[in-house]
Amino acid sequence: MLNTRWWQPFVVVLVVLGGMYFAAPNLYPRASQDENNVVQNFVPFPFLPYQVNLGLDLQGGSYRLVRVDLEDARASYMEDVQRIGSSVLRDQGVALRATATDTSVRFQFRDEVAMLGAREILRQQFPSALFSDQGSSLTVTLGDDAFEVVKQETVQSVRDTIERRIDAFGLTEPSIRIQGQDRILIEVPGVSNIDAYLEKLALTIHIVKQAGVSRNPNETLFMMLEDSDRILGPGEQPTSYLIEREACVDGADIQGTGVGTEYGVVVTFTLNSRGSKDFATCTRNNVGERLAIVLDDKVISAPSVNEPITTGSVQISGGFSFEEARSLSTLLGTGSLAAEVESIEERVVGPGLGAESIRSGAIACIVAMALVLLFMTLAYGLLGLMANVALVFNLIMLLGMLSIFGATLTLPGIAGIVLTVGMAVDANVLVFERIREEARAGLDPSDSVASGYGAAFSTILDANLTTVFAAILLAAFGTGPIQGFAMTLTMGILTSMFTALLMTRLLINLWLDGVKPSKLPI
Incomplete structure (x- = not known):
């Protein structure tokens, strides 16, 4: 009687090939941006560009x-x-x-x-x-x-x-x-300075009451602001503007931004329906006056109102370089911060330290894998070698799963992978010990294998479910690195269950069907 069910090879081969397919993109360089901020992808067809993301402690x-x-x-x-x-x-x-x-x-x-x-x-x-x-x-x-x-x-x-x-x-x-x-x-891998993302960027447009003033006659109705340094020439002194406190429109009314270069570099944006209506009313009632376009309490442009602006389209010419204009356009498009933020702790992890972490983690994985492979071979002979083959594919499938879900790999995540290696072997050890006991009791090889897997299944399932529940709790209540550890551990348990209960057993059954040994080499 054949020990191998007809569907087992198809399932195992399909899952293994899928894991290899999704793990393969990690062999290629990671996607990066060129000087025009266009993302360059180095993963060739027919692979999908799914790669494991590196966390702050690995990438810097x-x-x-x-x-x-x-x-x-x-x-x-x-x-x-x-x-x-x-x-x-x-x-x-x-x-x-x-x-x-x-x-x-x-x-x-x-x-x-x-x-x-x-x-x-x-x-x-x-x-x-x-x-x-x-x-x-x-x-x-x-x-x-x-x-x-x-x-x-x-x-x-x-x-x-x-x-x-x-x-x-x-x-x-x-x-x-x-x-x-x-x-x-805030943790941002691959970026050493995030100051630009933390600016409030409060953009408002006001009516200018008077330019070149030295005092504010009414603090309740007006405020005094100066030109931004970015629009001043060498040696040029800033102009002080007396502007109305009540803004015509603000950044909350912006719904689309861009950069124009036809008549110099300008930032363009369009207003939503409410902002367009307010801006039209403001310009209609103040033809001949000046507007102050204010960014973070500095006047970056003060154009005159020649006619009512009813289209909701606005241009800011603030002495920008193209890169500055594009950056400001992008940031304005995401909205102003609802409040100021103050940095109270800051660290920069260099890419060299991240590379050292990756190297140390890789060495730990290789050493753990080598010791496990050696132990399984010495302890269980041919069956141990079959388990070793499954263990290698276990890591490949784990890498594929991490890539599919776009998981972020951190140093604790590498620890989770190392732990997964031990968990995968643990299931095989339980099965092989039960098989050894059944063989010593006088059962033939096929019955020993079937009985060993059947007897060990509930123990393996209970042990792994307990670990999965613990990992779920870590992911739910932990933060950052703890969640990374929990994710890799959970995925590793799933792949190790598959390789231990299906793949290793398939290899053993194929060997039993082909060789038909009279005694198990265990």
């Missing part, structure tokens, strides 16, 4: 722990109340003037009746805000409970914006995690 890169300025979040929320509230009320035909501070917004209306109607509209727009009125004025503030919600939303928004910025530049596998109430941990 930046580690940054930042703190989100939550008081700045309150001020940003008040600015949103002023901007959005003013826009909504004006759409309803309500005449008003709004002024904002870091903690409140004051709306001034023509009379008390207009104030009462506006209050109901604003309450629907900002249900968590607090409202107090006096005569024809209405003050909007933020209560403690509402501020807690704003803080959580702000930290999450900052984290998401940083991730979008890093992704927009094609940087692979950043790890960006919120820690505690106001901290964000």
Whole structure:
């Protein structure tokens, strides 16, 4: 009677070939960007460009722990109340003037009746805000409970914006995690400086009241800003502008960006429907005046309004080089940070240290593999050699699985691979010891193998399931390197179960069917 089922060779060969196919791209150089930021892929056809990503500790890169300025979040929320509230009320035909501070917004209306109607509209727009009125004025503030919600939303928004910025530049596998109430941990492999991704980049457009001023006559209504250094020539002194505090539009209204070079290098962007409407109203009411385009509290352009701009298309000519314009365009397209961030811990891991980690990890894997192969050969003879063949393919399939899922390999992940080697051998040891016991009890080779695998199966399954559950908990509650260890360990257990229970048994059964030995060499 044949020991090999008809379907076993097909399943094993199919899975092994699949593992080799997805592991093969890792033999080629990793994808990189050329001087034009075009991604170059070195994996040839017919392979898919799936490769294992290297973590910060293996590739080198930046580690940054930042703190989100939550008081700045309150001020940003008040600015949103002023901007959005003013826009909504004006759409309803309500005449008003709004002024904002870091903690409140004051709306001034023509009379008390207009104030009462506006209050109901604003309450629907900002249900968590607090409202107090006096005569024809209405003050909007933020209560403690509402501020807690704003803080959580702000930290999450900052984290998401940083991730979008890093992704927009094609940087692979950043790890960006919120820690505690106001901290964000950022790990970006392959990049030594991430300062540009942490700039707030608050872009706003204001009406210029007067240029060349030396003092601000009304801090509530106006603010004084100077030209950005980037637009000044050698020895040129910056101009001070008195501009209205209330912005016509801001970065939240930007929906598309680009770079133009027809008449010098400019950054172009288009506004969404709300921004286009506000900008059209602003320019229509201020023909002949100047606009101040402000980036991070510096004026980068101050063009004159020659006619109403109703298309929602804006150009910024700020003395940019092409690379600066492209970088600014990309960053503006991902949105402004909801609050300022402050670096409180920073480390740069050099690529040399990462290469040393890879070399040390590879040596550990090779030594572990060599010792295991030697032990299995000496302890179990021919059956041990079959297990060794399966063990080699186990690592190949593990590499293929990591590539398919785009996993990030870290130094703890390499430790997980080394542990997987031991786990794979453990299953074979259990099976072979049971086979040896059955053979000593007088069973023939075929019955000994069948009985050995049958008796050891439940033990192997229980042991591996227990480890998988532990790895799942590590992945769920751990962070960064711990998750990398848990992922490689889980995938390694799956591949080792396959090779130990299917592949090794297939090799043994094929040998039994072909040779028909009278005694097992074990």
